[in-house]
Amino acid sequence: MNTTPHLHSVHVELGARSYPVYIGVDRSADLGQLCRSHHVADRVVIITDQNVAAYYLRPLCGLLSKDGFRIHSVVIPPGERQKNLSRVSRVVAEMLNQRVPRSSVVIALGGGVIGDLAGFVAATYQRGVQLIHIPTSLLAQVDSSIGGKVGVNHPMGKNMIGAFYQPLFVWTDLEYLTTLPxxxxxxxxxxxxxxxxxxxxxxxxxxxxxxxxxxxxxxxxxxxxxxxxxxxxxxxxxxxxxxxxxxxxxxxxxxxxxxxxxxxxxxxxxxxxxxxxxxxxxxxxxxxxxxxxxxxxxxxxxxxxxxxxxxxxxxxxxxxxxxxxxxxxxxxxxxxxxxxxxxxxxxxxxxxxxxxxxxxxxxxxxxxxxxxx
Ligand SMILES: NC(=O)c1ccc[n+]([C@@H]2O[C@H](COP(=O)([O-])OP(=O)(O)OC[C@H]3O[C@@H](n4cnc5c(N)ncnc54)[C@H](O)[C@@H]3O)[C@@H](O)[C@H]2O)c1
Ligand SMILES: [Zn+2]
CATH class of the missing domain: 1.20.1090.10 (Dehydroquinate synthase-like - alpha domain)
Incomplete structure (x- = not known):
């Protein structure tokens, strides 16, 4: 499905859980409409880190709210050290406090740390809610946002707690890379x-x-x-x-x-x-x-x-x-x-x-x- 001339897509073929990876060259693409076409829930939880939030949280909220989505956001500190169960628990607590229901969608907006952590939250929050990846680092765009591996680290090993959980789609936009260190x-x-x-x-x-x-x-x-x-x-x-x-x-x-x-x-x-x-x-x-x-x-x-x-x-x-x-x-x-x-x-x-x-x-x-x- 090519919804705009700037949006090329590659398909991950997994039977009923197949999904597209959209590759955009600017942020003007109508993400809200794309969400509608994927039957995305009205309640959206954007999980992101402070670095990414500083540039992209408000614009993303703007894009989605103009299409009628109700938005919650959880912003965590950046870095690999956040990728652990206690951070998952705190994110879940924020979602519960914001009364995020079972029928909602998690948007993982960030690099691989956010993708893995927010993906794990999506896989487990009230036994699973919808997930969309918006990868903002080069590593996340070429690798971690695709394939459904989500999870966190344990003191005894990296990525030792996790799941396979596929998103509804991945939205990759080159523009994000312009602010990447x-x-x-x-x-x-x-x-x-x-x-x-x-x-x-x-x-x-x-x-x-x-x-x-x-x-x-x-x-x-x-x-x-x-x-x-x-x-x-x-x-x-x-x-x-x-x-x-x-x-x-x-x-x-x-x-x-x-x-x-x-x-x-x-x-x-x-x-x-x-x-x-x-x-x-x-x-x-x-x-x-x-x-x-x-x-x-x-x-x-x-x-x-x-x-x-x-x-x-x-x-x-x-x-x-x-x-x-x-x-x-x-x-x-x-x-x-x-x-x-x-x-x-x-x-x-x-x-x-x-x-x-x-x-x-x-x-x-x-x-x-x-x-x-
Ligand atoms: N699930 C998978 O299949 C898979 C595959 C490869 C790697 N990973 C995981 O990915 C993680 C590494 O991902 P990463 O390298 O993206 O790290 P990261 O998520 O920590 O992002 C790197 C840094 O860049 C910042 N950042 C991200 N996007 C930005 C932007 N557009 N502008 C400015 N700053 C931005 C982040 O805040 C962070 O400080 C590791 O935890 C690794 O285990 C997972
Ligand atoms: Zn790797």
Missing amino acids: RREIVCGLGEIVKYAIIRDPALFDYLEKHLESIQSLERSHILHVLARCISIKTEIVSADEHEQSIRIVLNCGHTIGHALEHAGGFRVLKHGEAVLHGLVGESYIAKEMGILSDSDFRRISNLIARISFPRNLSRLRSSAVLNAMALDKKSRANKVRFLLPSGVGETRFVEEVDPLLVKRSIAVLLKKKDARV
């Missing part, structure tokens, strides 16, 4: 580079050619990349909603990435930055195992080296990284399982990777000053 753009690039490595050699070529203008959000280039990444994610999610098989490819770079994030107490590295390091580390393992050619390894590490993000990981202790990896939910006792790049655009699942090689890849990551290994 530079570091957050790099975080989105982490997932974008991942998509190219796992699935799309043409996208990888495109990134090699246009990396700088993509980073500076040059409109036609970022739009091309967004549309391509959203298509890759929707195809994968449509094929394997619950991560029983193919969806696991999306974890490329994440086994090491999550461990680095964890070892830095979620303060040293942001998720997308950790994924960029993770992609280099996992490509290194693949190269050393003879799964990835030297030249493809060089292409991957050279592309990532052109992105400016924190390189110096000397604050991280390698024992903490390795320990975090053993806690990673994708690992099995005494074996290290990895989804490794086997070329630019392809991956291979490797059941038993030598823990010594993993150790070496971490040592290499922690001591080097740039992304070249």
Whole structure:
């Protein structure tokens, strides 16, 4: 369904729970009418964080109220540390205080933290209410708003509490990116580079050619990349909603990435930055195992080296990284399982990777000053 000339859409095919991801190039699109066409409830709860609210809460309320929606909003502090059960409980308390009924819709307006947390609230508030994602960070637009994974962290592990809960639709608008801090753009690039490595050699070529203008959000280039990444994610999610098989490819770079994030107490590295390091580390393992050619390894590490993000990981202790990896939910006792790049655009699942090689890849990551290994 294309409701305005500026709204392109990609479909997530999940039978009765299928939904579109709209990709807009300005905010003038009539969101209220779009909500009506999706039979969205009249009572709307916008959940967002303070940074996003400062720019976008009032305009969104304006768009929706002119179409007769009754709006509540819950604004939380920004950051990964908010993604926990006690924050969920406080958001639910605010909704109960505002007498938000069972027949309402939660709009998750924000980055991946808001998407995951507000999505979890939508999945569980009075056993579930409607959900719409309006992702405002690059990472959320290319990745976290699509596919229905919602949830929060537990002190013992990231994303350890959650559900699969699909939205009615996702509304992605390039304009949101104009206020996004530079570091957050790099975080989105982490997932974008991942998509190219796992699935799309043409996208990888495109990134090699246009990396700088993509980073500076040059409109036609970022739009091309967004549309391509959203298509890759929707195809994968449509094929394997619950991560029983193919969806696991999306974890490329994440086994090491999550461990680095964890070892830095979620303060040293942001998720997308950790994924960029993770992609280099996992490509290194693949190269050393003879799964990835030297030249493809060089292409991957050279592309990532052109992105400016924190390189110096000397604050991280390698024992903490390795320990975090053993806690990673994708690992099995005494074996290290990895989804490794086997070329630019392809991956291979490797059941038993030598823990010594993993150790070496971490040592290499922690001591080097740039992304070249
Ligand atoms: N559910 C999934 O499938 C999935 C996939 C990938 C990542 N994630 C999760 O996503 C989270 C990371 O998401 P993120 O990188 O978007 O982090 P985030 O939500 O913390 O957003 C990053 C920062 O940018 C700010 N921000 C967002 N949009 C803005 C805008 N338009 N203008 C100005 N500031 C803006 C936020 O306030 C925040 O400070 C992690 O918790 C990760 O686990 C989930
Ligand atoms: Zn990720």
